[in-house]
Amino acid sequence: MSKPKLHYFNGRGKMESIRWLLAVAGVEFEEEFLETRDQYEKLLKDGALLFEQVPMVEIDGMKLVQTNAILNYIAAKYNLYGKDIKERALIDMYAEGARDLMTLVMRLPFAPSEQKQSELIQINNKAKNRYFPAFEKVLKSSQTGYLVGNQLSVADLHLLEAILMIEDNTPHVLKHFPCLEQFKLKLENIQRIQKFLQPGSPRKSPPDDHYIKVVKEVLRF
Template identity: 60%
Template sequence: MSGKVVLYYFNGRGKMESIRWLLTVAEVEFDEVFLTTRDQYLKLLSDGALMFQQVPMVEIDGMKLIQTKAILNYIAEKYNLHGKDIKDRVMINMYSEGLMDLMEMIMMLPFTPDVKPKLENIQTKAKERYLPVFEKVLTGPIYLVGGKLSCADVQLLECTLMLEEKFPGILAGFPNVKSFQGRMTQIPAIGRFLQPGSKRKPQPDDHYVKPVMEVFNITLPLP
């Protein structure tokens, strides 16, 4: 695995999935080390690899990076997916932060005892707060910022696919977003990532939740 990017996380989506997406679009090969036991996590802690005792952790360019946003920004900068100047970057970051807020609500569902009210809240916020923003900005442009593919575009695709898994037809009232989604899936690297057998992870289930609970020594459902 020498020289190759290595991802340390669970064998599931979570916060690492956006990193997998961005590396895929940048056409960067990566290996994965899946955490399945608490001892693995404690070993990373004792080695000093986890600055804030958290994963995701990514080995890249001789560094051990943590904090999802920092990792995404590094990859975006390195592979020219972060705009042409500081004004582009701040717009990209605003879009990305909003998308991450929405995706994190979905990420928490597997750890939620009563998902029905959570689902209703997510659907409402997606339709009233988040999707209208992207529907408006995509009225003319092919991409969100500067006429050029960026990490925000990749996250928007990831987010809309997650939403459609939970709420089929949710994009019916957002034709510009749906057209954008169709354009993005025509990118060869993305097309390959969407095929069975890729490193894209499926929707989380008990096989994902159980190791997370065990590694972090969580015995009760999260609130």
């Protein structure tokens, strides 16, 4: 069986959560990085981007677009999506909350330079006053240390990813959230997550000026 092939920029963005899932599932994958407008237009011409958007993942004979659809498929395939419909509803709820927070961080590098500091302050305020208290409450009532049920799920991975993204800009942000601190430590000690967090893994670095430039040139915005 061929490896999944990921089509996106050489950076985090919306593809990073997909990389997390595949890595934790133990699935090797290939990546084709978008570096020019011509590459993007070729994908459009070939009909590979149904809604003219990336990320796109070739997997199991499909060319999947729409980030949530890709994430849900991979999570279900590799047993990271709960044991029944009720668990999946909770997983979706928590995962979407974490993605809302991650989306705020993803947009930050594209903001005008004079607005970045104020937007960073807003992001940190939302993390500390809205999102982290909600997840702290959920974890406080958990008997297993996971957000849902007794095993790792895509919601846990999204929350860890969101925490690490916030910590890139604001270290020690969890100092008033002991359950989240314990959760982070628990997940970081899982072997495949530990490996993904090491240098040389498929995990991407925070976006730099080159990444921003390429994204803007390819998507023309």
